[in-house]
Amino acid sequence: MTKEEKSLYTKRFDGRKFEELREISAKVGVVPNADGSAIFAQGDTIAIASVFGPKIFHPKNQQNPEKGVLRVHYGMLSFSVTERVKPGISRRSQEINQVTEWALTPVVMLEELPGTVVDVHINILQANAGTRCAGINAAALALAHAGIPMREMVSAVAIGKMDKTIVSDVTKEEEDYEDGEGATDIPMAYLPNSEKVTLLQLDGKIQPEKFKEALLAGKEACKKIAEIQKKALKESE
């Protein structure tokens, strides 16, 4: 085995340790009209999730008599980034709707809610990378707060590889890093109790052995986030 080359990325832009997360704050019950809601802020990335339902599903032909339906809507608010985002459905938001739905469905006990629909609306107030992960974290909190039966909680984090260094919870500045091998972005969602992964995407390139390292870093980061989610729910009253 050859001696491992040194990574060009030796210090993070915001001075964090490589495995350190940004400052996280979470709170449930922020939207009074929703059945359940939560705000999840991870550094400069802020997501609000509101849950409506279980409620009657119209049109009736789309109802599933065996189990409920989970619908996710993700949207970046027009002022969330420096360049105005055009509101409405985009190719990117459709993708995130689908992957968020897939990330959440394994834990939500939809078989207890036949013929109904549960709507999850995720809005990004401010974005600085990792919005789909912040959205999943907020949605998991909001679903629990709405009293939806769930097997367990979901936690999500974005792992990055800057040149040859694995870092947890990337920022936009890091996502745009170009030196050496460049930046790789791996958003993942993890079930801390059953130790399963429900979301795993990869943008960039990575070696198989580095990928294993990234997964382990992601699991550790998700466990930390799960503790924060637990605290937010337990101290909401």
Add this chain to the structure above:
Amino acid sequence: MTDKEKHGKKELVIPGEIIASGDDFLPGDWTQKQGKDIIAIRYGVLEKQDRIVKIVPISGVYIPRRGNFVIGEIKDLTNAGWVVEIGAPYQAFLPLRECLGFIEESEMEGIYGIGDLIAVKILNVKRTSIDLTMKLREKGFGKIREGAILKINPHRVPRVIGKEGSMISIIKEATGCNITVGQNGLIWIQGPSVENQIYAENAINFIVANTITEGLTEKVEKWLKENKGDKK
């Protein structure tokens, strides 16, 4: 027990949390047995009754049960009866034959029109629909014509009512209002004046905000004394 004494609050649990392990406990409502452990599958207050551990929800949508007294809003009229919105995940229907007196189809809109609020009882909960009735030997059914309506979370209604109606009778006495609590979270308040109604409303909101507090009755009595002002 030490936790309770420290904060005076009941313990909250989150989905997936291990609430008991071993064979000493049996899983109750909203819990599941996984291997040796009993885990919570819903967010709420943990309660242990003898050997049974269960979760009492404090948030979420109304779960209809047979025999519940509810307040609903008329959404639609059909030739067989009324479609009523009671906040449940399934549609509720009040058939003509379950109404008081004899009603002709042509009179239906004059009796309960769209947007009217009515007090009814749940006769039956089917898989994906709910039957309502007014034909029971009880009082208090029918259209709501005056007073104020307050909406709270249906899972906090048991606390507002108290053990055998103890809490609600304290509020009724202190505020001089007639209060009808629907199990679906709609509360109908009729009082001698608007001030009294607001007083009652605030008292109920105080209970809702302190649902998981221990010894709530004494706190409510104290709150009612402190906030009485110049009413009545």
